[in-house]
Amino acid sequence: MDTFTAFILAAIVIGLLVRGYLKKQKKIEELARAAEEKGKLRSDGPQAQHPHIDTTYCIGCAACTMICPEGDVLAMLGGKAVIVNGYKCIGHSLCAEVCPVGAITMVLASPSMGGDTPYLTPENETTIKNMFIVGELGGLALIKNAINQGRECIDNIANRIAAPGSPKSAPGVHDVFIVGAGPGGIAASLRAIEKKLNYLTVDEGEMGGTVAKYPRQKLVMTSPVEFPTYGKFKKTELSKEDLMAFWAKVLQRADFKFHHGEKVEDVKKGEDGIFTITTSKGQHRAQNVILALGKSGSPRKLGVKGEELPKVMYRLIEADHYINKKILVVGGGDSGIEAAMGLGHQVGNEVTLSYRKEAFSRIKERNSIRIEECIRKGKVKVIFNSIPVEFKEKSVLLEVNGKREEIPNDYVWIFAGGEPPTAFLKKIGVGFGNQDLTSTGSKEAKQAKAERKAALSEVSSPAAVG
């Protein structure tokens, strides 16, 4: 090949690469603009916590875009990170952790969302002194966040108790009362043991919280985390059963003080500053209360005729207990899709998934790929634009695009989300409002953020203005 031909070929290849790059950048620009608009309108915008990028400080290293386990939540545009698929963010916070300059802060999705979340101080204290909230109830999902918050919350409580002049423990009064034995409550309990606090943990169900309710053999993704009484827990992927077995072993070794099947119904603070906790089984008293209630609450019901039939369920744990059955799964979120796929893989099952919208919109990338495959292989039949109108003994009635269809049916699973424990929090007097989830990021990143915050407050303080 002569030099001229080589030059022309090289020019063509470079031209194609540049065209491809510009096309990709244009797409990212469109997505970023759409994400910003959607965020404002709360349609398909970020659903819970999500990264906020301070572009003044972003150095364009792309570390955040590469680390995100959900794939394409973030992208690079004009040398800066931007949110392109905010709804896919489930709050891993790894972007904030890897950002070398602390340009990323985890924040709540919108002011309206903040309004639904209890107000918490950076120490996770509610508007009621000595009452704390840890874990998903505070707005941050994920097991590692619940564990970190449970551990840190006890450290704060232990420091307060040890401070000179703090109230002395009284007989019959716990130093701390922990409500909920999911990852947040477990970590708090174990740290309380390490700190030699007089604590008690109760749960209306069993140990394990939401994790115990995951489908059997669900793959749990987590991050290395400091687990009290054990040390660094380094596994990043393991089955639900293995994680539960690990927790059970650590708790047994630590002599966990736990009442299962005891629901907290009310918490009142007396004039002496001591809390009285009323449960389904009696009363307890404590100096401090940690609420680690999670957000699942009670499953949301549809209010459809026949919903009270025993064949209608809201939680699936053992998919392989159901074979050769005609099954309807209602809901188009990750839980519904995972349940439909799990049931669809059992021998002889005919699984129909009913979803009220025209397409799945807020599901994880890998679920989106897997459900497409299940549909292609005939494992799951999806009916979009459909709502159940009646559940009968041997069939279900669906309204599909305005027309009624009756299909044979043995079991129904409904995944319509949960009623968050907001009513309970309001009843006990916890205040709600916006919060800034700044406790994410590396030590250096946190310091950079703190310095910027301090500089800002200096500039805006009356003294500085004067």
Ligand SMILES: Cc1cc2nc3c(=O)[nH]c(=O)nc-3n(C[C@H](O)[C@H](O)[C@H](O)COP(=O)(O)OP(=O)(O)OC[C@H]3O[C@@H](n4cnc5c(N)ncnc54)[C@H](O)[C@@H]3O)c2cc1C
């Ligand atoms: C299907 C699904 C899959 C998920 N997969 C992952 C994953 O792979 N990786 C990951 O990191 N996260 C995952 N998550 C999120 C993770 O499970 C939660 O963020 C985490 O469990 C929250 O922990 P928590 O301690 O705050 O609350 P929870 O785990 O929800 O525990 C709360 C506990 O409080 C108890 N409780 C509530 N109210 C009361 C009351 N009034 N009295 C007594 N007890 C009460 C409940 O019974 C429950 O046991 C998933 C969530 C779901 C739904």
